[in-house]
Each structure stands twice: as structure tokens, then as C-alpha cells.
Amino acid sequence: MARYEATASAPVNIACINFTSSRYWGKRDTALILPTNSSLSVTLSQDHLRSTTTSRADASFEQGDRLWLNGNEEEIKAGGRTETCLAALRKWRKEVEDKDTSVPRLSEWPLRIASYNNFPTAAGLASSASGLAALVASVSQLYQLPQSASELSLIARQGSGSACRSLFGGFVAWQMGSASDGSDSLAVQVAPKEHWPDMHALICVVSDAKKGTSSTSGMQKTVATSTLLQHRIKHVVPERMEEIERAIAAKDFDSFARITMRDSNSFHAVCLDTEPPIFYLNDVSRAIIAVVEELNRASVVQGRGLVAAYTFDAGPNAVLYALEENMPVVVNTINEFFPQTLEFPDPFHMLNKTATR
Numbered sequence: 001m002a003r004y005e006a007t008a009s010a011p012v013n014i015a016c017i018n019f020t021s022s023r024y025w026g027k028r029d030t031a032l033i034l035p036t037n038s039s040l041s042v043t044l045s046q047d048h049l050r051s052t053t054t055s056r057a058d059a060s061f062e063q064g065d066r067l068w069l070n071g072n073e074e075e076i077k078a079g080g081r082t083e084t085c086l087a088a089l090r091k092w093r094k095e096v097e098d099k100d101t102s103v104p105r106l107s108e109w110p111l112r113i114a115s116y117n118n119f120p121t122a123a124g125l126a127s128s129a130s131g132l133a134a135l136v137a138s139v140s141q142l143y144q145l146p147q148s149a150s151e152l153s154l155i156a157r158q159g160s161g162s163a164c165r166s167l168f169g170g171f172v173a174w175q176m177g178s179a180s181d182g183s184d185s186l187a188v189q190v191a192p193k194e195h196w197p198d199m200h201a202l203i204c205v206v207s208d209a210k211k212g213t214s215s216t217s218g219m220q221k222t223v224a225t226s227t228l229l230q231h232r233i234k235h236v237v238p239e240r241m242e243e244i245e246r247a248i249a250a251k252d253f254d255s256f257a258r259i260t261m262r263d264s265n266s267f268h269a270v271c272l273d274t275e276p277p278i279f280y281l282n283d284v285s286r287a288i289i290a291v292v293e294e295l296n297r298a299s300v301v302q303g304r305g306l307v308a309a310y311t312f313d314a315g316p317n318a319v320l321y322a323l324e325e326n327m328p329v330v331v332n333t334i335n336e337f338f339p340q341t342l343e344f345p346d347p348f349h350m351l352n353k354t355a356t357r
């Protein structure tokens with residue numbers, strides 16, 4: 001019996017403009033995963049933070065799809081996000097099969113999917129983004145779907161909102177869209193990584209523990225209780241999206257850095273404004289903010305531009321952006337203030353475990 005298999009890999013993406021809304025950090029539709037504001041992120045291009053997924057379709061498999069994450073079987077819940085993605089991919093495969101009756105009817109065969117993360121899962125390092133993106137990419141390759149990456153992002157979005165952005169490299173926007181069926185809530189590449197090759201990122205792993213509040217439940221609590229969120233959605237993010245896209249187009253690091261840091265702080269302020277408050281940053285995260293702010297202040301006083309920008313997702317781990325020429329000073333400063341040694345008690349020893357771009 002014929003067997004068909006495909007492997008795909010997707011990296012994490014780290015938001016510069018965090019989306020916080022009545023559906024992303026708030027969703028306007030929790031089933032379709034529609035955000036209430038657009039967002040923009042940078043997809044990391046090296047291999048440090050990556051999900052790799054292999055999908056296989058085989059007519060001889062017992063009925064029902066099965067999924068393994070890091071070697072452990074995960075239940076594919078009926079009506080759950082993974083099932084929704086697989087159903088949507090099958091529907092597009094069936095269209096291919098109906099058009100060309102000579103192709104094998106893979107859509108009717110059970111799937112076996114194995115996915116591995118080469119970094120801690122659910123620790124605020126965007127594992128759901130890379131994981132769901134790799135799953136959608138892998139099955140779409142297996143099914144040889146003709147759809148574009150933006151069209152596939154419509155499906156990845158329903159697996160995990162931020163996953164839609166991980167289907168692209170470089171600088172990626174998730175356009176929130178306005179259609180109630182979600183047909184225009186998709187990701188587009190704002191610029192490829194070659195556009196700004198000097199842009200580098202340093203990942204500072206403060207803690208690889210699973211986070212206490214998942215993004216999904218955290219953002220729903222924020223939507224239900226935060227008044228600051230409403231201000232952020234209406235009056236802050238739309239303008240910032242335009243500004244950061246202009247900064248990327250012009251390769252204007254100072255503007256990119258200022259917007260990224262302000263938006264990270266705005267997002268964590270909204271988490272704090274949630275009832276009960278959500279604390280994703282810890283003392284080490286705040287110390288990293290202080291160090292970067294001081295680096296930048298000293299540079300500006302000397303008549304130079306900003307050296308680095310920090311951003312934190314839903315966890316304590318920092319992503320520091322800097323131009324290549326400034327990365328050595330950033331790495332040295334972080335190593336100086338947060339020595340990477342196992343003699344230090346947690347969480348210090350985890351710092352700066354991974355450097356990538």
C-alpha cells in the first residue's frame with residue numbers, strides 16, 4: 001500500500017507589536033481566532049527555536065488521526081484546534097482530488113503526525129506559533145496544496161493565532177481583517193529578512209518553566225476585565241502598526257526599537273491591568289529592561305543612536321534586537337550583568353542560553 005509523507009519546519013516569531021484586543025490578547029471571535037487588532041513580528045531565522053513536523057498518510061492506518069509532540073501522544077480533541085486545522089486542509093486536498101481523479105485520495109486516509117520542538121514548550125517562547133505553523137506546512141506539503149502561504153495562514157491562525165505569522169520569514173504582519181468569517185484575517189510578509197540583514201536578535205532564556213497563565217486564557221481574562229486594553233486597541237496599536245512598518249521599510253533602527261519597547265511595556269501593562277493581574281515578567285526580566293535602557297541612554301548621551309530593543313512575550317524571557325555591529329556590546333553587557341554559570345541559582349543560569357537571529 002502506498003504511503004505518503006512530508007516534513008516541514010517552522011521557526012518561532014517574536015512580536016514587536018503585540019496584539020492585545022478583544023481577541024488577541026483578546027479575541028473578537030474565540031472559535032475562529034480573530035484578533036481585535038493587527039500585529040507584527042519578526043520570524044527568527046536560525047535553527048535554535050524551531051518546530052519540525054512530519055506527517056504521513058497511509059490507507060492501511062487504523063481509522064482516526066494521531067499526533068505526537070516531543071514523542072508523547074497528544075489527544076486530537078473533537079472540535080479542537082488541531083482537528084479544525086486538519087479538517088480545513090483535508091477540504092482543500094479533496095478539491096484537488098475532485099479536479100484530478102488520477103491523484104491518490106489522501107484526504108480519505110488517516111494521518112500520523114510527529115512534531116518536535118528543539119526548545120522548551122509553553123515557556124513563553126512562542127512554541128504554539130512554530131508548532132501549529134509546522135503542522136500546517138507539513139500537511140499542506142503532504143497534500144500538495146496549491147494555496148499560497150497567506151491562504152495557509154488562514155488555517156494556521158485557527159490552530160493558534162500567532163502561528164499564522166510563522167509561515168513566513170522576515171518581518172510579518174497579521175492583518176486583523178474585518179470579515180466575520182475570518183476570510184481576511186491573515187498574515188503577509190512586510191519585508192524578507194534580506195531586506196534588513198543587519199537586524200539580529202538575542203534570546204535571553206530567563207526561565208524555561210511552563211508559564212503559569214496560558215496566552216489563551218490570559219488574553220480572555222484581559223478582554224473581560226481590562227479597561228486599559230480598550231484604549232490600547234483603539235488608540236495605540238493601529239498607529240504603531242503604521243509606524244513600525246515605516247521604520248522597517250526605512251531600516252530605521254531607532255524608531256523600530258522605540259516602538260518595540262513601548263509596545264512590549266504597553267502589553268505587560270495591560271496584563272497587569274487584568275483582574276486578577278497577570279505577571280509574565282519577573283525580577284530578572286525587569287533587570288534586563290534596566291540594563292538595555294541604560295545602554296541606550298549612555299549611547300544617546302554620546303550622540304549615537306539606540307543600541308538595543310527589548311521585547312517580552314507572554315513569559316519572562318527577553319528578546320533583544322540590535323544591529324549586527326552593536327550585538328557584541330549587547331552580548332558582553334548581558335554576560336557581564338547576568339553571568340551564565342550553573343553556580344547561580346535559577347533563574348540566572350538560564351540567561352543567554354540561546355543567541356540567534
Ligand code: 2P0
Pocket residue numbers: 013014015017018019033039041128129159160161162163215216217312313314
Ligand atoms: C504575540 N502573544 O503577538 C503575542 C504577544 C503572546 C504575547 O500571540 O490563543 O499562543 O493560541 O491564539 O497564539 C500568544 O498567543 O494564543 C501571542 P492563541 P497564542 O505573539
